[in-house]
Amino acid sequence: MTPLMKKLQDVGVEKPDDLKFVQPEDFITLLKPIQKLMSACEQGKQPEASDRREMIRTIMSKIISTPDTQVGRNEIRMIAGKIVAKYPKSFADRINGETVGDGTITLLQQLENRRENESRKNTHKNFKRKAKADEVVSSVKDLDSYGCIKGRWEGEMVGADTEEIQEETRQALLKEYKESPDNWNQKNIDRWMEATFPLQRKDINSSELTVAAVLERWPFLVEQRWFSQHFQLLTGKDVEANTWASKAERLYAYLKSKASQQLEDTMNAIKDEMELTKNKMPITDHLPTMLAAYFGEKEATLICKYQDETRKRTPKEIEDELVLTPCIVIGGERQIQLAVDGKLMKSKIGITSLAKATKMLFEAFYVFSVSYPTSSTNTLDFIQRYVIGINPCSTKFPRGKQGKCASVPLRVIKLANELALFESDWCL
Structure with missing residues (x-):
């Protein structure tokens, strides 16, 4: 069934005569984000946050990808000002329904944040630390150029379990995390998290997993004790x-x-x-x-x-x-x-x-x-x-x-x- 036919069925269309009761709003979810945003703006409504983010991504991606284009704060402010001037009701700052600003500064900040994020994506791969295997930190020679223990960024540890055994341990950690924190066996978790450090690093360094996906696979990394343990294994540093x-x-x-x-x-x-x-x-x-x-x-x-x-x-x-x-x-x-x-x-x-x-x-x-x-x-x-x-x-x-x-x-x-x-x- 096509998305259009499924949507018609969802809104109660059973025969051709039912089409006269269908409203444009019934199909808004089938539109692309920018089309949805434009529809909201033309009606004087505030666009959904996800559509607004897509607009900001589209604008900054276009600017950054244009050769020989130098865009500073003044130019971005001008872009934000023109958008707000054309659709003032859609981009005004509101708190509890009350307008507290025209929205230019808010849109300017979001555009600047996106520009910084886009620039960061282009340099992120340069900061993947590559290192050779080494077991113990005994001097500056045992650290890579970013201060990590050599090999640890890639998850290298002497005497590490096989990946199959680490996966079994990860499953045990998932089961433990479902328990109440009062029932957690911290000594077991300490040992299991250290034993699975290589697999944690593999997931973190994977280009196929987002940070959210990594934390879903390793929920104990959300907790300070084991997040800091991971950092200590990575760098050899622990600040009391x-x-x-x-x-x-x-x-x-x-x-x-x-x-x-x-x-x-x-x-x-x-x-x-x-x-x-x-x-x-x-x-x-x-x-x-x-x-x-x-x-x-x-x-x-x-x-x-x-x-x-x-x-x-x-x-x-x-x-x-x-x-x-x-x-x-x-x-x-x-x-x-x-x-x-x-x-x-x-x-x-x-x-x-x-x-x-x-x-x-x-x-x-x-x-x-x-x-x-x-x-x-x-x-x-x-x-x-x-x-x-x-x-x-x-x-x-x-x-x-x-x-x-x-x-x-x-x-x-x-x-x-x-x-x-x-x-x-x-x-x-």
């Missing part, structure tokens, strides 16, 4: 909570002396939160916020906040606005979540603090082999080198025109040198 806290406090002590309005506002906000909570946890929680303020980078690329809105957004509404790179989501139906590839990682246990979420956020760039977004590269590179302690010869910043790995950002080196003078154990 007290190490993260102590370095955040030293950074806070140093940055308080810096003269910058954005930095001063951030420091004052952290100070106010400390006075309210009667502890220093806000310093640890806001480590990336401090760094983003110092470097003048976009915190919103790493942390998306929805908790102050008048209504809670659904997970689907949040995902419609997320970038592809890993980010922390605060608010919504769960207080703190990690998102990767534009999808929320739905944990059974949950993430109990912003500091733990930040640690998982950084780990996600390595676990899923994602290059740092250009708008946050200094912040993440500083965390990588001077908090986590991964100091390869290159950075995860996108490569240059000649394909060479980008060097360590100069501003990261400058901050490290300044901290070395401020307190000796922050030296390079």
Whole structure:
């Protein structure tokens, strides 16, 4: 049965006379996304989120694929403005039915996010780390150029089980995950997750599986304990909570002396939160916020906040606005979540603090082999080198025109040198 005939049957058409009762809206789902969007715009209605995303993808793909075309923020703003001017009712910003903006800025941001995502897709394959087999990390020679244990990115481990045995173990993990977290045998899970690390890496590196598909096959990777275990097996690094806290406090002590309005506002906000909570946890929680303020980078690329809105957004509404790179989501139906590839990682246990979420956020760039977004590269590179302690010869910043790995950002080196003078154990 063709889609058209099935649709006619679904809306109750049994004989030719019934066709006079059929409405155009009955066939809207059979139209292509752009046709559906245009139909909604012509009627002064807001298009569905999926159709809007398709429009944005189509526009930016066309621009990027056009040879010798240089499109900056002003040109993208002009495109957004023309779309909003032609269909003001369809693209206006609304909250609870009330118009709160014409929608130009919102559309501009979505177009810019798409441009960054399209550019990232073209460089993603360059960041697949290839390494030779090696068993133990004993020196810098045992690390590849991105700071992973040699061979681990590809899942190489000495004495690993056969893939058939690993698949049987994966099935046992799926069965265990169906249980309540209170009934999980953590020692067994620890052992099973380590034993299946090679198969996990194979799935993660597969071009046929999305991140969502990988997490469906390996649901324990959604939980912080085993996500961090995977990162530790990959890099040989594990940052204790007290190490993260102590370095955040030293950074806070140093940055308080810096003269910058954005930095001063951030420091004052952290100070106010400390006075309210009667502890220093806000310093640890806001480590990336401090760094983003110092470097003048976009915190919103790493942390998306929805908790102050008048209504809670659904997970689907949040995902419609997320970038592809890993980010922390605060608010919504769960207080703190990690998102990767534009999808929320739905944990059974949950993430109990912003500091733990930040640690998982950084780990996600390595676990899923994602290059740092250009708008946050200094912040993440500083965390990588001077908090986590991964100091390869290159950075995860996108490569240059000649394909060479980008060097360590100069501003990261400058901050490290300044901290070395401020307190000796922050030296390079």
